[in-house]
Amino acid sequence: MKLVTMLHRNETRLGALIARDAQNYILDLNRAQPDLPADIIRFLQAGDPALAAAQRAIAAADARALISQAEIALLAPVPRPGKIICVGHNYHGHTGATPPAHPDIFAKFNNVVIAPGKPIVIPRASEKVDYEGELAVIIGKRAKYVDQAHALDFVAGYTIFNDVTARDYQNRTSQWTLGKSFDTFGPMGPALVTKDEIPDPGVLELSLTLNGQEMQRANTRQLIFSIPFLIECITQAITLEPGDIISTGTPSGTGASQKPPVFMKPGDRVRVQIEKIGELVNPIVSEK
Numbered sequence: 001m002k003l004v005t006m007l008h009r010n011e012t013r014l015g016a017l018i019a020r021d022a023q024n025y026i027l028d029l030n031r032a033q034p035d036l037p038a039d040i041i042r043f044l045q046a047g048d049p050a051l052a053a054a055q056r057a058i059a060a061a062d063a064r065a066l067i068s069q070a071e072i073a074l075l076a077p078v079p080r081p082g083k084i085i086c087v088g089h090n091y092h093g094h095t096g097a098t099p100p101a102h103p104d105i106f107a108k109f110n111n112v113v114i115a116p117g118k119p120i121v122i123p124r125a126s127e128k129v130d131y132e133g134e135l136a137v138i139i140g141k142r143a144k145y146v147d148q149a150h151a152l153d154f155v156a157g158y159t160i161f162n163d164v165t166a167r168d169y170q171n172r173t174s175q176w177t178l179g180k181s182f183d184t185f186g187p188m189g190p191a192l193v194t195k196d197e198i199p200d201p202g203v204l205e206l207s208l209t210l211n212g213q214e215m216q217r218a219n220t221r222q223l224i225f226s227i228p229f230l231i232e233c234i235t236q237a238i239t240l241e242p243g244d245i246i247s248t249g250t251p252s253g254t255g256a257s258q259k260p261p262v263f264m265k266p267g268d269r270v271r272v273q274i275e276k277i278g279e280l281v282n283p284i285v286s287e288k
Contacts, residue, residue, distance in 0.1 A: 001054060002191040002278075003029075003157070005040050007073040014038050016058050017191050018066060025066035032057035032065060040078050040192070044140050044156050044242035051194070075115045076188040077159050078138060083244040084108040084186065085234055086134075086163055088176070090249025092222045103225045103233055106176050108163070108247075112186030119285040121184045122266060126166035129264045129284075132250035133208035133216050133272035135201065136161035137227055138192050143240040151228035154240065157194040158201055160272050160280040161247040162187040162208075167256050167263070187272075187282045188245075198276050201227055205275040206251065211268055215258075218251030 002017035006026060014036060015026045030038050033053045037043045043050050088104035114120070122129050140156025164186065170179030198204070201220060208216035225233070230246060240246075255262040264270060268284040 001051075001058060001194045001197070003040065003043075003054070003077065003194065004191045005075040005077055005079055007075060008067065008071065012038055012075065012079075014040060014043055015067075015072070016054065018058065018061065020063070020066065024069055026069060026072055027058060027061045027066055029054050029057055032061065041082075041243035044138075047141070073115070074117070074190055076113045077190075077192040078188070078243045078245065079113060079115075080110050081113065081243050081245045082110075082241050083238070084110060084112070084247065085238070085245065086180070086247045087225065087230060087249040090224050091218055091251040092224060093218070093252045099224045103230060105234065106180065108186055109181045110186075111183050112164070112181055114184050114187050114282070116187070116189035116280050117282065118187070119184065119283050120162075120164055120187060120264065120270070121182075121285055121287050122264065123166065123182050124287050126168055126182070127263070128167040128256070128261070130165045130167050130255040131208060131210065131215070131264060131270050132163035132165060132254055133206055134161045134163050134247045134250050135204060135206060135220055135274055136188065137201070137231075137246040137248065139240045139244040139246070140242055142242065143231065143235050146231050146235045148226075148228040148232045151231035152195065154231065155195050155227075156242070157192045158198055158277060159188055159192055160190070160274050160277055161245065162270065162272055162280060162282065163247055163250060164264075187280055189280050190278050193277050204277075207273050208253070209271045210255075210262065210264065215255070215262070216251050216253035220248070222251060223248060
């Protein structure tokens with residue numbers, strides 16, 4: 001399933017993205033199954049029965065139940081995650097010759113999250129705002145002290161995340177929090193693709209373009225630390241809850257690494273694509 005959080009007739013609803021006749025439509029799951037929560041976190045907390053109900057609704061949907069994408073506004077699949085945990089230096093080729101011995105874990109706050117199509121705002125305080133296309137994991141069950149062998153049992157699905165970063169703020173100190181957590185610095189979407197549709201998240205093609213020019217291209221098989229390993233590592237310290245996000249790191253090709261550096265500016269358009277998930281596109285604007 002491709003689950004979406006959407007705004008329809010001024011109400012936040014849970015939907016499913018459905019392809020019919022070479023076009024994408026939306027099924028309003030709350031209309032099809034009124035007992036399903038509209039909030040994606042509550043939906044995930046409801047567990048397997050909620051997932052099964054959504055699957056039944058999709059299987060039974062006819063053309064009359066489908067909504068044109070033009071009638072809705074996509075929100076981020078998890079508009080306000082409890083935690084956004086990110087991983088730095090996690091692709092071979094991005095870290096230099098010597099891979100790190102341990103994952104470089106940091107956090108972003110949920111004020112960063114914006115929907116597909118919404119603008120990334122270049123803050124007045126920064127002149128070096130960079131892109132980072134990433135595969136994100138959405139947690140489906142409470143997880144603590146999880147071992148790698150069972151780690152994917154705790155995953156609901158996957159989405160795309162752009163770990164936008166103010167490099168000038170990031171590099172001021174050894175702590176990255178401020179440079180990573182400006183408002184709008186976390187575009188996410190377009191959907192939560194459930195894990196049954198991506199049985200192996202370690203073989204996905206990822207690319208990022210800026211104004212149509214390819215800046216990043218990689219495959220998640222280049223990850224230094226796999227998703228199961230990251231979940232095991234993180235849950236030794238942090239209890240993960242449904243709706244929490246783990247963004248798995250970005251490959252080489254960031255703007256700061258270009259010669260000369262290429263930072264995003266107002267009027268730009270950034271697009272991240274990941275195989276089996278789709279694309280995440282956002283315009284760039286200046287802060288008013």
